[in-house]
Amino acid sequence: MGFKFQGFDFIQFDSLLSEDERLIRDQTRGFIEQNLIPIIEQCNREGRFPRELVRPMGELGFYGATLDGYGCSGISNVEYGLLTQELERGDSGIRSFVSVQSALVMYPIYAFGSEKQKEFWLPKLATGEKLGCFGLTEPDFGSNPGGMRTRARRDRDGYLLNGEKMWITSGSVADVAVIWAKLEDEEAEIRGFLVETDRPGFSATDIHGKWSLRASVTSGLSLQDVRIPAESILPTSGGLKSPLMCLSQARYGISWGAIGAAMSCYDAALQYAQQRKQFRNQPIASHQLVQEKLAWMLTEITKGQLLALQVGRLKDRGKAQFQHISMAKRNNVWMALECARMARDILGATGITDDYPVMRHMMNLESVKTYEGTHDIHTLILGQSATGISAF
Amino acid sequence: MKILVCIKQVPQKDAPLKLNEAGTWIREDVSYEVNEPDAYALEEALRQKEKHGGEVVVITAGPTRSQQVLREALAKGADRAIHLEDDRFGALESTNTARAIAAAIEGEKFDLVVTGLQSDDYGAAQTGVLLAEILGWPHATIIIGIEKTDSGVHLKRELEAGHYQFIDMPLPAVLTIQSGINKLRYATLIGIKQAKMKPMRKVSYGEVEAKLSKNLQRIERLYVPVKQKKTEMLEGTPPEVAKKLVEHLRNTVRVI
Numbered sequence: 001m002g003f004k005f006q007g008f009d010f011i012q013f014d015s016l017l018s019e020d021e022r023l024i025r026d027q028t029r030g031f032i033e034q035n036l037i038p039i040i041e042q043c044n045r046e047g048r049f050p051r052e053l054v055r056p057m058g059e060l061g062f063y064g065a066t067l068d069g070y071g072c073s074g075i076s077n078v079e080y081g082l083l084t085q086e087l088e089r090g091d092s093g094i095r096s097f098v099s100v101q102s103a104l105v106m107y108p109i110y111a112f113g114s115e116k117q118k119e120f121w122l123p124k125l126a127t128g129e130k131l132g133c134f135g136l137t138e139p140d141f142g143s144n145p146g147g148m149r150t151r152a153r154r155d156r157d158g159y160l161l162n163g164e165k166m167w168i169t170s171g172s173v174a175d176v177a178v179i180w181a182k183l184e185d186e187e188a189e190i191r192g193f194l195v196e197t198d199r200p201g202f203s204a205t206d207i208h209g210k211w212s213l214r215a216s217v218t219s220g221l222s223l224q225d226v227r228i229p230a231e232s233i234l235p236t237s238g239g240l241k242s243p244l245m246c247l248s249q250a251r252y253g254i255s256w257g258a259i260g261a262a263m264s265c266y267d268a269a270l271q272y273a274q275q276r277k278q279f280r281n282q283p284i285a286s287h288q289l290v291q292e293k294l295a296w297m298l299t300e301i302t303k304g305q306l307l308a309l310q311v312g313r314l315k316d317r318g319k320a321q322f323q324h325i326s327m328a329k330r331n332n333v334w335m336a337l338e339c340a341r342m343a344r345d346i347l348g349a350t351g352i353t354d355d356y357p358v359m360r361h362m363m364n365l366e367s368v369k370t371y372e373g374t375h376d377i378h379t380l381i382l383g384q385s386a387t388g389i390s391a392f
Numbered sequence: 393m394k395i396l397v398c399i400k401q402v403p404q405k406d407a408p409l410k411l412n413e414a415g416t417w418i419r420e421d422v423s424y425e426v427n428e429p430d431a432y433a434l435e436e437a438l439r440q441k442e443k444h445g446g447e448v449v450v451i452t453a454g455p456t457r458s459q460q461v462l463r464e465a466l467a468k469g470a471d472r473a474i475h476l477e478d479d480r481f482g483a484l485e486s487t488n489t490a491r492a493i494a495a496a497i498e499g500e501k502f503d504l505v506v507t508g509l510q511s512d513d514y515g516a517a518q519t520g521v522l523l524a525e526i527l528g529w530p531h532a533t534i535i536i537g538i539e540k541t542d543s544g545v546h547l548k549r550e551l552e553a554g555h556y557q558f559i560d561m562p563l564p565a566v567l568t569i570q571s572g573i574n575k576l577r578y579a580t581l582i583g584i585k586q587a588k589m590k591p592m593r594k595v596s597y598g599e600v601e602a603k604l605s606k607n608l609q610r611i612e613r614l615y616v617p618v619k620q621k622k623t624e625m626l627e628g629t630p631p632e633v634a635k636k637l638v639e640h641l642r643n644t645v646r647v648i
Contacts, residue, residue, distance in 0.1 A: 060580050
């Protein structure tokens with residue numbers, strides 16, 4: 001099945017990394033190579049989330065890895081980026097699961113939660129004993145989350161939640177959902193709530209028939225008069241800015257993850273092209289048109305690495321702005337999808353089968369291009385940043 | 393048990409191999425990793441420590457970049473590290489590497505020294521055995537099982553053709569470990585972060601130079617085998633061709 005990954009380092013990129021950064025990348029690569037690569041194509045065929053990897057990844061400290069304390073690893077943003085790169089070299093679905101658990105569930109609890117919420121949830125989420133999901137997107141509001149219809153009404157000692165959420169990664173496997181809803185008062189401010197998924201009125205239904213992210217769970221959530229205590233609100237959350245801060249965290253991870261998927265496609269295409277013979281008994285790697293594709297991938301992946309690394313270094317210094325992250329997410333996911341398509345070309349008919357990871361990555365990346373801010377929305381963010389004029 | 397693990401940094405197995413200009417060794421700008429049998433030796437040492445207590449110390453000899461294998465070992469749970477740090481250590485033959493290691497651990501009282509049975513690059517399978525000789529300790533090679541006993545260790549060795557040998561040995565001793573003896577662990581992220589706080593002793597070339605002698609071996613030339621396709625047509629009547637074919641298979645190709 002496929003080829004063993006040979007690594008990717010064209011311009012001595014590794015020399016820009018610290019020992020710890022390389023070690024985290026290599027350990028994660030080894031874990032994925034041994035535990036995910038052998039089963040991923042079957043998971044993808046069956047549309048099965050490899051739940052058996054949840055606890056082993058927790059033991060290694062993959063969840064909420066950038067957070068300090070509460071059983072979290074406290075690694076840097078660049079280290080976290082390299083981790084997501086390796087996860088997504090395996091599969092975007094697995095990376096999505098880790099991203100959601102980390103950036104969209106643990107991060108908001110860490111950033112906006114009470115001490116009691118942090119102490120209760122973070123250690124359990126860090127080990128994978130408990131899983132979480134993030135409910136922002138709704139059936140009618142994706143790119144414009146500010147239009148959300150989910151409401152929280154003050155009721156007796158707590159809140160009553162009503163609404164629908166859609167395209168929720170890990171929805172039906174989660175123990176806790178971070179639900180974003182508008183308070184039913186004059187200001188109608190968006191607030192975050194921690195909702196245990198076994199509360200009456202809460203239900204999750206998986207979305208079937210996906211051609212993408214088949215190894216991760218995607219659900220719709222329904223909240224019908226879900227009663228939660230007052231202490232379930234994330235106390236310092238306030239306004240659309242709060243969920244957008246979470247998305248910024250997740251998008252940053254995606255900008256690295258996409259590099260991993262691209263590396264996997266490039267590596268498969270390169271090894272295939274060196275082996276596959278066609279005219280005059282020569283490998284197809286000897287043809288100019290094939291070389292042009294490989295050279296394009298090699299160059300674009302390298303550029304993507306440098307972009308993600310610089311944004312990561314800025315983030316570690318507290319200097320990364322959301323438009324920087326938008327650029328990295330937009331460029332690297334687009335680049336990875338182009339690599340997947342080119343790699344599929346090089347693999348010819350074989351490229352459409354799951355003997356090679358290429359088509360799986362391609363289908364996954366179609367989701368990655370859309371979620372966490374679509375390609376076009378990130379274009380508008382960059383446009384606004386450049387011109388000072390909003391074009392939404 | 394106080395255990396020393398000798399670990400070597402080698403070029404990554406799966407990375408494309410690049411040779412240096414002189415054609416005498418692999419280029420510096422390839423990716424490196426822990427020599428695979430050494431990784432199993434480390435894992436075995438960590439398991440022995442978890443069972444019986446004690447200390448695991450890791451040692452390597454090589455340039456600055458080889459410190460990475462010690463960091464990885466510390467991240468996985470080794471207690472401290474010794475780095476014989478100099479580019480010249482990388483060019484030593486097995487005898488001198490063993491001498492350098494012996495010199496660096498003088499005064500330490502180890503119960504056990506473990507290392508991989510051979511390196512993935514030179515593949516000489518000598519360093520562990522020679523180290524035992526220099527230390528004046530017994531040794532056993534190709535170990536696939538270690539059990540601590542009251543008088544030393546009970547060992548399982550892998551022999552040819554699916555045979556095993558069981559032996560008892562006193563301690564201290566040197567063992568060379570076969571790959572696959574156990575299941576390797578991965579370093580946890582917290583382990584990697586904490587590894588920086590663990591002690592790492594540097595040993596310079598000058599400190600051990602007196603114990604070394606001139607290398608007796610030298611690599612003349614290293615090359616990637618060139619694929620040659622030679623087709624030879626055997627001519628004659630069918631019985632003659634058959635006879636020539638059998639001769640070829642028997643004497644040239646030696647398959648019958």
